[in-house]
Amino acid sequence: MTWYKDWMVVSDLDGTLLDHDDYSWEPAAGALATLKHHGVPLVLASSKTLAELRLLAKELEIHQPMIVENGAALAWPEGEDYSSQTMGRPRAELIEVIEQLRADNGWRFSGFADWSASDVAEDCGLDLEQAALALDRHGTEPLVWQDSEEAYDQFVKEIEAAQLRAVRGGRYIHVMGQFDKVDGLMAVVEALGVGRATRLKILAFGDSPNDAEMLSAADVAVRIRSRKSTDMKVQAPLLLQPTQPGPYGWAEAFDQWWKAEGKPASSTPNPS
Numbered sequence: 327m328t329w330y331k332d333w334m335v336v337s338d339l340d341g342t343l344l345d346h347d348d349y350s351w352e353p354a355a356g357a358l359a360t361l362k363h364h365g366v367p368l369v370l371a372s373s374k375t376l377a378e379l380r381l382l383a384k385e386l387e388i389h390q391p392m393i394v395e396n397g398a399a400l401a402w403p404e405g406e407d408y409s410s411q412t413m414g415r416p417r418a419e420l421i422e423v424i425e426q427l428r429a430d431n432g433w434r435f436s437g438f439a440d441w442s443a444s445d446v447a448e449d450c451g452l453d454l455e456q457a458a459l460a461l462d463r464h465g466t467e468p469l470v471w472q473d474s475e476e477a478y479d480q481f482v483k484e485i486e487a488a489q490l491r492a493v494r495g496g497r498y499i500h501v502m503g504q505f506d507k508v509d510g511l512m513a514v515v516e517a518l519g520v521g522r523a524t525r526l527k528i529l530a531f532g533d534s535p536n537d538a539e540m541l542s543a544a545d546v547a548v549r550i551r552s553r554k555s556t557d558m559k560v561q562a563p564l565l566l567q568p569t570q571p572g573p574y575g576w577a578e579a580f581d582q583w584w585k586a587e588g589k590p591a592s593s594t595p596n597p598s
C-alpha cells in the first residue's frame with residue numbers, strides 16, 4: 327500500500343488556500359491536482375457558508391465532507407450535492423444575544439445582521455451574488471469590532487457567559503456556539519476512516535488563531551504566514567512554516583510533505 331493512502335488533508339481557505347486579497351488558489355493548482363490524482367481527500371474547513379463552499383468545491387473539482395462556518399455545520403456529500411448537519415446554536419439565537427449586549431453596553435461594532443447584501447459585497451470585495459451566499463448562514467455571525475480592546479475583552483466575557491464564543495479570523499470576529507473547526511475535523515476523520523484499521527493521518531493548513539486547534543490535532547501542521555499567523559499557537563508533532571504567504575506557501579509546504587512521503591523534517595521558524 328502506498329504511503330499517501332493513510333492520509334487526508336484539511337485546509338482553511340481565506341489567507342491559506344485562497345489568497346488574502348484576490349481569493350485565488352491558482353498557485354496551489356499543481357498540489358491540488360496531485361491530491362486529486364492520488365485520491366487523497368481534501369476537506370475544506372472555513373468560516374465560509376455552505377452556499378459559498380459548495381461553489382468553491384465545484385470549482386476545485388472536489389466532493390468531500392466540508393467543515394462549514396468554523397464548525398457550526400458539517401456538509402456531507404449526498405448525490406451531486408451535500409446534506410448539512412448543524413453542530414452549534416442557530417444564528418438567530420446568536421444575533422439575539424449580540425444585539426442585547428450592544429443595547430446594554432453601547433459598544434461600537436457591526437456585523438452581517440446589520441448589513442445589506444451590498445454592504446457585505448463592499449466589505450468583502452465580493453459581487454452581490456456572492457454576498458448573498460455569504461449571508462446564507464447556519465450558526466456563526468461575523469462582526470467588525472469598532473470599539474476599544476478593553477471593551478472587546480469585556481464583550482468576550484459576556485459572550486462566554488452566554489455559552490457562546492468569539493473567535494478572531496483573518497477578516498472578522500466570529501461569534502458562534504461552543505464548537506470549533508477541530509470538532510468538525512474529528513467527525514470527518516472518523517467518517518472518512520470507516521473500515522480502516524488505523525486512524526487516517528492529517529495534514530492541516532491554516533493561517534489564523536481560529537485554525538490553531540485544528541492544526542494542533544494534525545500529524546503535520548502547516549502554519550501559513552499571514553498578519554495573524556504569529557498569534558496562532560500550534561502543538562502538532564510536526565510543524566511546517568513556509569516562507570511564502572497564502573496559496574504559494576500552501577504549495578511550498580505541500581511539496582515538502584509530498585516529496586518526503588509524509589515525513590518532512592520540521593521547517594525553520596517563521597521569522598515574522
Ligand SMILES: [Mg+2]
Nearest residue numbers: 338340341496
Ligand atoms: Mg484564514
